[in-house]
Amino acid sequence: MKITLSVIKADIGGFVGHSTTHPEVVNKVKEVAEAGKEKGIILDTSVITCGDDIAIVMTHTHGIDAEPVHKLAWDAFIAGTEVAKKLKLYGAGQDILSDAFSGNVKGMGPGVAEMEFEERKSEPVIVFFADKTAPSAWNLPLYEMFADPMNTAGLVIDPSMHDGFTFEVMDVYSGKAIRLKTPAELYDLLVFIGATSRYVVRAVYRNSDGEIGAAASTQKLSLMAGRYVGKDDPVLIVRAQSGFPAVGEVLEPFGRPWLVEGWMRGSHTGPLMPVSFKEAKPTRFDGPPRVIAAGYQICEGKLIGPNDLFDDPAFDYARERATQLANFLRRQGIFEPHRLPPEEMEYTTLPKVLEKLKDRFKDIGEPKAKAPGSGEGEIHE
Numbered sequence: 001m002k003i004t005l006s007v008i009k010a011d012i013g014g015f016v017g018h019s020t021t022h023p024e025v026v027n028k029v030k031e032v033a034e035a036g037k038e039k040g041i042i043l044d045t046s047v048i049t050c051g052d053d054i055a056i057v058m059t060h061t062h063g064i065d066a067e068p069v070h071k072l073a074w075d076a077f078i079a080g081t082e083v084a085k086k087l088k089l090y091g092a093g094q095d096i097l098s099d100a101f102s103g104n105v106k107g108m109g110p111g112v113a114e115m116e117f118e119e120r121k122s123e124p125v126i127v128f129f130a131d132k133t134a135p136s137a138w139n140l141p142l143y144e145m146f147a148d149p150m151n152t153a154g155l156v157i158d159p160s161m162h163d164g165f166t167f168e169v170m171d172v173y174s175g176k177a178i179r180l181k182t183p184a185e186l187y188d189l190l191v192f193i194g195a196t197s198r199y200v201v202r203a204v205y206r207n208s209d210g211e212i213g214a215a216a217s218t219q220k221l222s223l224m225a226g227r228y229v230g231k232d233d234p235v236l237i238v239r240a241q242s243g244f245p246a247v248g249e250v251l252e253p254f255g256r257p258w259l260v261e262g263w264m265r266g267s268h269t270g271p272l273m274p275v276s277f278k279e280a281k282p283t284r285f286d287g288p289p290r291v292i293a294a295g296y297q298i299c300e301g302k303l304i305g306p307n308d309l310f311d312d313p314a315f316d317y318a319r320e321r322a323t324q325l326a327n328f329l330r331r332q333g334i335f336e337p338h339r340l341p342p343e344e345m346e347y348t349t350l351p352k353v354l355e356k357l358k359d360r361f362k363d364i365g366e367p368k369a370k371a372p373g374s375g376e377g378e379i380h381e
């Protein structure tokens, strides 16, 4: 059976501040999603949360970008927003950027990851869900899962994966995408996806037959709204086993934390901490950034799960290490590189302060520098 797995997520109100969701809001979202199942729009649904974000995981047969499915998720978030407003939760309706639904949630605030496939004899999938970060957080682990044999032994020892995988990479500013084949074009791929502020991995396909292995949400909220509206807090779907990385190979990159953007006011770098569902409640300096892994076996379109995959003491070291890194970075307060550079910050007073003090900048006889990559002129002209 050909099925579509859609994960649509939004922050519709934080309890308290931006730390977590409120059960009444989550229950309302679940109620609307479940009603969509009764009406036959979807085959099954599972609602998961990470920090102040809610994701609706859905299986159905309408393909990707399907209006009834996107409308169902939209209606669930609108209904949840009403509850959040009633409770005066923080940022009620935060990621709902439009008043009216028009065919598809893309560009309207919620993040979307979707893929269509023929359900295998056994179909293990993992939905990763992160808070206080951005879609570029998936670049490093996707590279390790699908292109690094030091992480994924299967790339070397499993004949069904030995031809490697193709990455679809999107430039978030132009909206254009490029497909790069690994291992042949690995170094070209890394030139792009190492530049996390601009390029994000959108999907991964198996070279031998073009089968999809991963799909990520790539929506950049601040670019949609033209102003700070919180971080994108992304989702990622990965299929595992039988021609794809094993579940343990998919989870392995999270065994050692790395730094991502999006902590405090969307304007700081912090370690991504893999946590169990109940620990996905970022409070320290509104973080550090969290990621959960919800495992499902799909059976005739039904979602068997979720299994809380980071609820494993083997990830304790990563959590401990992330706390050490958080301490180290916090030492640096408002100073870069803990605080993001001005172009990357989600909000900044720099233009206002510059405007106020511009007449006090005096020529001291130093040569004028060229802004890197942007032709003539000063960086903050």
Ligand code: 13P
Pocket (backbone or CB within 6 Å): 246, 248
């Ligand atoms: P089991 O024998 O526990 O099924 O392990 C299979 C395997 O290869 C896991 O990577």
Ligand code: 13P
Pocket (backbone or CB within 6 Å): 011, 018, 051, 052, 091, 094, 131, 132, 229, 230, 231, 232, 233, 263, 264, 265, 266, 267, 286
């Ligand atoms: P959220 O995108 O999770 O709402 O984060 C907002 C923020 O900047 C918290 O400090």
Ligand code: MG
Pocket (backbone or CB within 6 Å): 011, 013, 014, 017, 018, 052, 091, 094, 230
């Ligand atoms: Mg929020």
Ligand code: MG
Pocket (backbone or CB within 6 Å): 011, 018, 051, 052, 053, 131, 132, 231, 233
């Ligand atoms: Mg959030």
Ligand code: MG
Pocket (backbone or CB within 6 Å): 011, 229, 230, 231, 232, 233
């Ligand atoms: Mg957010």
Ligand code: MG
Pocket (backbone or CB within 6 Å): none
């Ligand atoms: Mg087994």
